[in-house]
Amino acid sequence: MKSLTKKAFQSKRSKDNATGYVLIAPWLIGFFLMFLIPMVISLYLSFTNYTMLNVPKWIGLKNYSRMLTDKDFWQSLKVTFSYTFILVPLRLAFALAVAMILNTKHKGLGVYRAVYYIPSIIGGSIAVSIIWKEIFGNNGVLMSLLGAFGVHQKVSVLGNPHTAIWAIISLGVWQFGSSMLIFLAALKQIPATYYEAAKIDGAGPFCIFRKITLPMITPVIFFNLVLQLINGFKVFTEGYIITDGGPMNSTLFYVLNLYRRAFTYFDMGYSCALAWILILIMGIFTAILFKTQDSWVYYEKK
Amino acid sequence: MKANRLCSFVLAGVILAAGMTGCSGSGASSSGASVNSSSGDSSAATEADKSPVTLNIAWWGSQTRNTYTQKLLDMYHQKYPNISFTGTPSGYDSYEQKLSTQAAGNELPDIMQMDYTFISEFTKNGSLADLSSYVSDKTIDLSNADQSLVDSGKINGKLSAIVIAETAPTVAYNPDVLKDAGVAEPTDGWTWDDLLNDCIAIHKKTQGFGFGTTIPSNSVDWIFNYYLRQYGKSLYDSEGKTLGYSDDKYFIDFINQFKKMQDEKAEPTVDEYTQINARGKEQSLVVQGKAGFMFEWANYPTIVTSANPNLKLVTMPNNSKTIKAMYLKPSMFFSISNNSKHKKESAEFINWFLNDIEANKVINAERGVPISSTIRDEMKTSLTAQNKAEFKYIDEVSKNSSQVSPPDPAGSAEIRTKLNDEFDAVLYGKKTEKQAAADFRKESDEVLSRNS
Numbered sequence: 032m033k034s035l036t037k038k039a040f041q042s043k044r045s046k047d048n049a050t051g052y053v054l055i056a057p058w059l060i061g062f063f064l065m066f067l068i069p070m071v072i073s074l075y076l077s078f079t080n081y082t083m084l085n086v087p088k089w090i091g092l093k094n095y096s097r098m099l100t101d102k103d104f105w106q107s108l109k110v111t112f113s114y115t116f117i118l119v120p121l122r123l124a125f126a127l128a129v130a131m132i133l134n135t136k137h138k139g140l141g142v143y144r145a146v147y148y149i150p151s152i153i154g155g156s157i158a159v160s161i162i163w164k165e166i167f168g169n170n171g172v173l174m175s176l177l178g179a180f181g182v183h184q185k186v187s188v189l190g191n192p193h194t195a196i197w198a199i200i201s202l203g204v205w206q207f208g209s210s211m212l213i214f215l216a217a218l219k220q221i222p223a224t225y226y227e228a229a230k231i232d233g234a235g236p237f238c239i240f241r242k243i244t245l246p247m248i249t250p251v252i253f254f255n256l257v258l259q260l261i262n263g264f265k266v267f268t269e270g271y272i273i274t275d276g277g278p279m280n281s282t283l284f285y286v287l288n289l290y291r292r293a294f295t296y297f298d299m300g301y302s303c304a305l306a307w308i309l310i311l312i313m314g315i316f317t318a319i320l321f322k323t324q325d326s327w328v329y330y331e332k333k
Numbered sequence: 334m335k336a337n338r339l340c341s342f343v344l345a346g347v348i349l350a351a352g353m354t355g356c357s358g359s360g361a362s363s364s365g366a367s368v369n370s371s372s373g374d375s376s377a378a379t380e381a382d383k384s385p386v387t388l389n390i391a392w393w394g395s396q397t398r399n400t401y402t403q404k405l406l407d408m409y410h411q412k413y414p415n416i417s418f419t420g421t422p423s424g425y426d427s428y429e430q431k432l433s434t435q436a437a438g439n440e441l442p443d444i445m446q447m448d449y450t451f452i453s454e455f456t457k458n459g460s461l462a463d464l465s466s467y468v469s470d471k472t473i474d475l476s477n478a479d480q481s482l483v484d485s486g487k488i489n490g491k492l493s494a495i496v497i498a499e500t501a502p503t504v505a506y507n508p509d510v511l512k513d514a515g516v517a518e519p520t521d522g523w524t525w526d527d528l529l530n531d532c533i534a535i536h537k538k539t540q541g542f543g544f545g546t547t548i549p550s551n552s553v554d555w556i557f558n559y560y561l562r563q564y565g566k567s568l569y570d571s572e573g574k575t576l577g578y579s580d581d582k583y584f585i586d587f588i589n590q591f592k593k594m595q596d597e598k599a600e601p602t603v604d605e606y607t608q609i610n611a612r613g614k615e616q617s618l619v620v621q622g623k624a625g626f627m628f629e630w631a632n633y634p635t636i637v638t639s640a641n642p643n644l645k646l647v648t649m650p651n652n653s654k655t656i657k658a659m660y661l662k663p664s665m666f667f668s669i670s671n672n673s674k675h676k677k678e679s680a681e682f683i684n685w686f687l688n689d690i691e692a693n694k695v696i697n698a699e700r701g702v703p704i705s706s707t708i709r710d711e712m713k714t715s716l717t718a719q720n721k722a723e724f725k726y727i728d729e730v731s732k733n734s735s736q737v738s739p740p741d742p743a744g745s746a747e748i749r750t751k752l753n754d755e756f757d758a759v760l761y762g763k764k765t766e767k768q769a770a771a772d773f774r775k776e777s778d779e780v781l782s783r784n785s
Contacts, residue, residue, distance in 0.1 A: 082743075083437040084458040169608040190604025192761070278603065279757055294430040296747040297454075 077303035084297060094304035104305070106280050107288040114196060114284065115263030118203045123255055126210035131244075133211075134218045144215070147208045154206035160272035164189065167198040167273075189274055192281040199269045199282060210255050217251035218244070249328045257320055264313050285309055384415065386675050388682065389442035391421045393428040394700075395614055395636055401695050408692065409682060416678055429746075436460045441670035443679045449663055452486065452494045453740045461493035462669045467680040468492060474688055478704040485663045485737070494666035495683055498632075498701030501661050501730040502559055503646045504528070505629040507619050514538040514625070518645070521729075525560075525650045528626065529590055535625045536599040544600035545617060545624030546610075548591040548756055554749045556628050558738060560587050562658040563651055573742025574785055576777055581770035588759050588766055595760055600624075603760060615640035631726050632664065632701045634719050642719060646726045648733075659734040661727070664701030702727045744784035751776045 052059070077094055079087035098104045129147060133140050153159055166172040167188040174187050188194045225243050234242070267286040270276065276283040276291070289309070293302035392402060399422040406418040421442065423431060429451050435441045441460055455461050467473045473495060475483050486494035504519065511518055514535040519527065532543025548556070558568035560583065567577035578584075594600040601609070601618065609616060614633075618624035620641045634644040651658050667686070669679045686692055690711050693703055698720045703709055709724065716724065755773040758764040764772070 083433045084454055084460070164608075164611070169605045171608070186602065186604050187608075190602065190607070279761060279763065280754065291750075294427075294434065295750070296744070297433060298747075 073303040073306060076300050077307055079300045081300040081303075082297040083293075083299045087300065090300070094301045095308075097301065098304065098308065103280070103283065103288050107283045107285045110196065110281065110283050111264060111266070111285040114200060114203075114266060115260060118200050118263055119256065119259045121200070121204050122207045122259060123210060123252070125204060126207040126255070127214050127248075127252075129207070130211045130214035130218055133215060144212070147211055149208065151206040151208035151210075154202065155268055157268060157272055160202070160269050163198065163202050163269070164273045190278055192277065192279040195274050195277045195282050199266075199273060202269050202273075203263075203266070210259065213251055213255060214248065217248040221247045246329050250330055253320065253324055253328045257317055260316055260320070261313055264309065385417065386415060386678050387417050387419060388444060388675055388679055389419045389421070390444040390682075391423070391428075391432070391442040392446035393423055393425040397636065397639060398422070398699055401697070401699065405686070405692055405695055408695070409685060412685075416682070439672055441672060443670055443673040443675055444682060445668050445670065446497075447494050447666040447668045449485070449666070449737075450741045450745065452666060452668070453488050454743060455668070456488040456491055456493040460671055461491075462671045462673065462676055463491045463493060464495060464669060464680065465492040467677075468495075472677065472680045473684045475704075477707045478687075479706075482661070482663055482704055486666055488740075494668045495687070496663040496666050496704055497687065498664045498698070498703055499661050499727060500631045500664035500701040501659060501727055501734070502555070502649050503629055503631050503633070503726065504626050504649055505619060505633045505644050505646055506626045507622055507624070507641070508643060508645050510535065510539065510541065510619075510622055510625045516625070519647045519650075521648050521733075523647070523650050524652050525590060528650045529594060532594055532599040532626060533597045536597060541622075542598075542600055542618055542624035543626065544591075544594055545619040545627040547595070547600060547603050547606040547760070548588070552628065553752055553756065554741075554745065557584075557587060557752065559649055559658060562660075562735075562738070563653045563656055565656055567738050569738075569742055569745070569781075571739065573739075574781055576774060576781075581767065581774065584770035584773065585766040588756050588769070591756075592760060592766075603757060619644065630662075630664065630701075631723055631730075632699060635697065635699050635723060638717075638719050642717075644719075646722060648730065657733055657735045659730050660737040661731055661734055662737050698723060742781065742784070744780040747780045748777045751780070 076087055078089060078091060080090050080093075081087035133143060133147075164171070168174075169187040169190060171187060171189075174184050177184060188198050221244065225247070226239065229239050229243055265286060266284050267290065270282050270284040270287045271290070274282045276287060285305075286309070289302050289305045292298040292305065390406070392398070394402070402422065403420060406420055410417055429448075432441065432445060432451075432455070436455065436458070447455070447461075452461070464473065468475055475495070478496070479499075482496050482499055483492075486492055486496050488494075506519070508518060511531075515538060516531050516534050519531065528544075535541065535543035554568060561567050561578050564578075564583065566583065569575075570577040591600065595602060601624075609618060614620070615637055617627065617637070619627045620637045622641070628649070631646060634642075634646065637644065648659055667683045669676050669683075673679060686696075687703070688705055688708065690708060693708050693712060694715060696703075697717075698712070702724055703712070712720070713724075751773060755764070755769040755776075759766055759769045
């Protein structure tokens with residue numbers, strides 16, 4: 032390899048950088064046009080009274096102060112928080128359990144892996160949401176099945192303000208496949224020597240799980256937790272299609288309320304403010320998780 | 334090294350180019366092609382006649398309407414081969430949202446079907462072209478149309494929407510269901526108690542429903558407004574700054590009727606209705622013979638005629654012997670986008686739509702009764718029994734009605750949801766009627782003051 036003078040090295044490095052920028056130019060342009068610039072515009076609009084049909088006029092913090100007394104805002108926060116903090120533990124628990132079961136060497140496990148993964152690919156779609164509506168809705172599959180066993184519901188799951196959200200939570204749990212695959216990969220990384228040593232010491236299966244498996248996969252639990260938490264706050268399609276805010280606003284998710292404010296009520300400035308508050312909330316939770324990771328996430332140091 | 338860099342530049346260029354074409358291609362097809370991307374000819378009169386023009390036209394409707402409207406577009410294209418269309422039909426629920434998003438992006442279609450509830454908002458922000466010049470030079474010939482109906486499209490002195498057809502509120506009913514229940518068909522001048530008793534009687538006799546919808550629904554605000562009209566009140570005051578009634582007893586009496594119907598199982602629960610409503614107009618309980626009555630517009634029987642051709646119309650019940658609460662309403666309008674580069678061609682199409690007898694034979698009054706008296710007379714020979722009933726109904730209503738309420742003020746969409754929520758709360762037993770009425774008043778005052 033030729034040895035370079037300092038000047039030649041720097042000019043070569045900047046030429047390499049230029050090549051790099053050119054290659055990622057398509058993504059960069061998309062990032063600026065579709066992401067960064069709209070974000071800045073939405074921040075500006077959140078301080079105006081924009082209705083999509085007028086010229087935005089600056090109103091300062093009025094949108095933000097309106098949230099404090101907006102019944103729908105607090106309801107949507109309550110619904111979204113309960114949804115997220117019930118769904119994420121349930122979903123990760125299922126994912127881990129199934130991953131552990133699949134972490135063996137039987138034949139045909141690849142089929143099961145694929146089958147469990149498919150819901151997470153198609154699950155967020157409108158088609159599946161419509162199917163869910165027909166299953167849990169009035170005169171739907173569930174009601175008819177129960178009726179065949181002599182259990183007559185007065186109101187379907189989707190019509191009862193107390194149970195509608197569980198139908199949507201079940202849709203989220205059903206999509207555990209993507210988390211499961213990540214757990215599976217992590218489980219396979221745990222060196223077999225640990226398990227052998229534990230067996231020699233006579234440890235039972237629960238002890239092994241608590242003392243070896245769980246600590247070793249905490250990085251992946253952390254990753255899944257952050258990802259699923261953020262996804263949980265963003266829930267929209269299911270709420271919009273299955274219940275559209277649900278009986279008595281019991282499934283009025285945050286993003287659904289935001290969408291309605293923007294496009295049905297033409298309250299676009301307020302919606303932008305809502306969007307930024309959501310970013311703030313997600314940021315706070317993510318920051319909390321990151322700050323506490325030192326105390327519970329174990330990274331192997333080489 | 335140099336070849337490597339050249340390769341990477343070429344690769345980046347190819348990817349960029351592919352990305353750009355991909356973007357514009359999908360953008361055009363999904364948003365129905367912005368006006369700017371169609372032929373950039375200037376609109377000099379003679380050139381416009383000959384050079385190919387593509388008009389974007391948007392409307393809402395059922396599958397029946399979509400099919401015959403597409404047929405109309407083809408007919409027009411055959412007549413004037415240089416005019417072709419890109420039609421974007423959709424359902425009614427998200428139509429206004431779709432238009433407002435397009436308005437924000439300056440991408441409104443050339444011709445848009447519009448509803449009375451939102452023409453004022455779109456006029457105020459300058460999205461709609463002023464069509465008075467086209468009317469005065471007879472590009473759009475409205476000489477045979479009722480002047481007060483035409484004037485309903487005039488907002489702030491600007492004729493921003495041409496009314497296509499007229500309609501009136503009605504109670505549509507299934508005569509077969511009534512016959513099975515031994516209930517006499519209603520007549521003009523019946524009261525709300527009559528409606529209530531009929532519905533309960535139908536349920537008792539046939540175990541089906543008397544009333545085919547629930548009251549919380551997309552149309553609850555105009556029904557409640559009609560109820561208030563009987564007492565000389567209205568939902569919004571004349572300036573749209575506050576509610577048009579001060580005594581909450583109207584709210585309480587109104588919802589109590591439907592609560593009673595629900596308690597007697599004479600109307601479906603909100604839960605049952607949500608499921609049915611999602612399946613489209615042809616699946617409604619009245620059409621399917623599972624209920625007797627529903628509140629609708631006069632062209633409803635024509636809309637669902639393929640599913641059930643026997644539905645009949647009667648005026649809305651009226652508790653007052655002196656006040657004429659019924660009204661004629663412009664059923665829908667056509668507007669032209671202010672940014673359209675083909676305003677004259679669009680105006681010519683609207684004129685053809687309104688005044689051509691062949692076109693109206695295809696339309697068959699599905700959008701409402703045609704506004705041109707000449708067309709109405711010419712159609713009398715080819716009308717189906719259903720259409721004859723609709724025309725007759727409109728004729729009768731026009732003799733016995735008062736002025737339609739002014740267009741809804743800004744914020745009405747939110748108030749409609751709040752009204753639904755409060756009625757819901759009463760039907761679910763979560764609030765008393767009195768509490769719901771008071772809460773509704775507080776909420777609407779807040780919305781109206783914020784939007785004025």
